[in-house]
Amino acid sequence: MALLSLTAGQLLGAALASLLVYTLLHIAYNLFFHPLRRFPGPLLMRATRWGYNIKRMRGTLPFDMLDLHQRYGPIVRVAPDELAFADSRAWRDIMGHKIGLHSSSHSSAAGAGVVGGSVTGEEFAKWDQFYHPVPEMPRDIVMAGREEHQLLRRALSHGFSDRSMREQQPIIKGYVDLMIKRLRERAGTGEKVDVGMWYNFTTFDVIGDLAFGESFGCLENGDWHPWVKAIFQMARAGTLVQNLAGYPVLLKMLLAMVPTSFKEEREKHVQMTMDKLKRRMEGGKERPDLIEGLLKRADEWGLTLEKLQANSGVLVIGGSETTATLLSGVTYLLLTNREAMKKLTAEIRGAFKSEDEIDFASVSTLSYMLACLDEALRMYPPVPVGLPRVVPKGGANIAGTYVPENTVVAVHQWAMYHNEEHFKDPFVFHPERWLGDPAFAGDNKEAFQPFHMGPRNCIGRNLAYIEMRLILARVLWNFDLQIADDSLDWMSKQRIFNLWEKGQLNVYLTPVER
Numbered sequence: 001m002a003l004l005s006l007t008a009g010q011l012l013g014a015a016l017a018s019l020l021v022y023t024l025l026h027i028a029y030n031l032f033f034h035p036l037r038r039f040p041g042p043l044l045m046r047a048t049r050w051g052y053n054i055k056r057m058r059g060t061l062p063f064d065m066l067d068l069h070q071r072y073g074p075i076v077r078v079a080p081d082e083l084a085f086a087d088s089r090a091w092r093d094i095m096g097h098k099i100g101l102h103s104s105s106h107s108s109a110a111g112a113g114v115v116g117g118s119v120t121g122e123e124f125a126k127w128d129q130f131y132h133p134v135p136e137m138p139r140d141i142v143m144a145g146r147e148e149h150q151l152l153r154r155a156l157s158h159g160f161s162d163r164s165m166r167e168q169q170p171i172i173k174g175y176v177d178l179m180i181k182r183l184r185e186r187a188g189t190g191e192k193v194d195v196g197m198w199y200n201f202t203t204f205d206v207i208g209d210l211a212f213g214e215s216f217g218c219l220e221n222g223d224w225h226p227w228v229k230a231i232f233q234m235a236r237a238g239t240l241v242q243n244l245a246g247y248p249v250l251l252k253m254l255l256a257m258v259p260t261s262f263k264e265e266r267e268k269h270v271q272m273t274m275d276k277l278k279r280r281m282e283g284g285k286e287r288p289d290l291i292e293g294l295l296k297r298a299d300e301w302g303l304t305l306e307k308l309q310a311n312s313g314v315l316v317i318g319g320s321e322t323t324a325t326l327l328s329g330v331t332y333l334l335l336t337n338r339e340a341m342k343k344l345t346a347e348i349r350g351a352f353k354s355e356d357e358i359d360f361a362s363v364s365t366l367s368y369m370l371a372c373l374d375e376a377l378r379m380y381p382p383v384p385v386g387l388p389r390v391v392p393k394g395g396a397n398i399a400g401t402y403v404p405e406n407t408v409v410a411v412h413q414w415a416m417y418h419n420e421e422h423f424k425d426p427f428v429f430h431p432e433r434w435l436g437d438p439a440f441a442g443d444n445k446e447a448f449q450p451f452h453m454g455p456r457n458c459i460g461r462n463l464a465y466i467e468m469r470l471i472l473a474r475v476l477w478n479f480d481l482q483i484a485d486d487s488l489d490w491m492s493k494q495r496i497f498n499l500w501e502k503g504q505l506n507v508y509l510t511p512v513e514r
């Protein structure tokens with residue numbers, strides 16, 4: 001027995017020693033022989049991916065990226081095989097690589113022009129360890145490979161066209177009406193209201209309806225739907241899964257440790273969305289929503305219900321949390337910049353004679369509001385992290401620098417937009433910078449790509465703008481807002497686990513008497 005345990009002990013020792021030697025050799029390779037060895041970065045990040053992973057787990061990665069760029073310059077080696085770029089040329093080089101396509105403009109149909117474009121060169125693939133860390137999960141449009149992506153994008157683009165959006169107006173307006181009604185019930189009572197939560201309820205109900213044919217009932221019930229709640233609960237766990245994606249054995253062990261109750265809960269949610277989708281399908285294919293285009297092609301392409309459900313789900317996550325985040329951000333920034341709030345309130349209240357006049361077309365004429373939204377997108381980008389791509393075979397030139405194939409590359413939005421190289425007074429809310437104020441003539445607007453560019457840019461960009469404009473206009477038409485003391489440092493105390501961990505944004509609402 002003693003001999004056996006000694007042998008086992010020796011075996012364990014040998015295994016540990018081999019692991020140690022392997023790790024040291026690996027670190028030595030990363031530091032002295034790796035093709036990226038000439039790029040600057042902190043020792044721990046160049047030596048192992050754990051430097052990066054720890055920052056991600058702490059929820060500070062996007063902020064740390066700014067420090068790293070300030071210390072090491074516009075290209076930083078943030079992991080042995082990964083570079084971060086703070087040079088605006090990198091957007092086009094990474095996202096629009098060798099592709100004769102343009103980034104969408106405010107007036108283009110949700111980037112739909114990109115859909116019809118022809119891809120002539122090698123696209124930078126999305127990095128699976130970030131986008132698809134659990135191989136068993138079905139791929140949706142965001143994580144699909146190039147060919148599948150093109151098909152899905154073409155089918156979905158129909159629902160994002162100007163015409164579809166006009167037809168969706170009554171659906172969206174219905175939820176905004178309900179949001180205002182709910183806020184009115186709570187306004188003027190002296191009770192503070194978590195306005196961020198109400199924005200989330202509204203955008204989830206809107207996109208839930210447009211993607212699944214039914215809302216989540218958040219506004220109706222004044223409460224989070226479990227499916228929506230689960231997204232936030234998953235955010236932190238998601239970063240852990242991403243960190244372990246490079247270690248399949250550890251990842252399997254982690255996934256095996258997930259409690260059965262949690263798995264059951266997840267199954268329940270999947271089933272619930274499947275049921276919603278089935279009801280949507282039974283209602284017929286013709287409905288001016290976001291999923292109609294895909295349903296029409298489902299039979300022809302042999303799309304499974306699972307695939308349809310994954311794509312509806314990603315529309316909800318991609319389209320709701322982002323929009324609600326920006327609405328919370330712009331509200332906070334206006335509440336803490338009284339002059340801007342005064343100007344915007346005057347613009348909205350001076351533009352309309354009655355609330356009925358506030359619609360898709362009329363809100364699009366409010367230029368100060370657009371500047372406020374853009375400035376909020378700069379200071380509080382809903383996608384603050386860098387979304388990693390992989391350099392294709394043969395390598396590529398990015399921002400004037402040759403980068404070898406298989407390198408993971410990303411532009412980190414929050415860090416890019418708070419960099420003085422690109423924006424004057426980056427930590428101050430200045431909507432005027434988007435209105436041609438000469439004081440900001442030196443700003444580098446090319447650096448600003450909150451919806452990304454190229455064939456995989458945000459398909460919902462125009463929908464997002466219209467929704468944000470409509471909701472903000474209606475809120476400021478109806479209420480005077482004052483921030484509650486416990487939310488004064490709302491923005492500065494947040495951390496980021498892919499998504500902003502927003503916390504409550506408490507305000508006092510006073511109905512405007514007319």
Ligand code: HEM
Nearest residue numbers: 141142315318319322323382383451452456458459460464
């Ligand atoms: C302020 C709001 C929004 C922001 C900042 C935003 C940002 C982005 C970004 C940065 C991407 C690129 C993701 C990547 O490279 O992997 C993206 C993709 C996408 N967004 Fe948005 N988004 C917003 C609103 C919306 C809305 C309202 C929808 C509609 C449901 C939507 C649906 C999508 C979809 C489906 C994709 C994937 C497109 C593709 O891969 O072809 N987004 N978004």
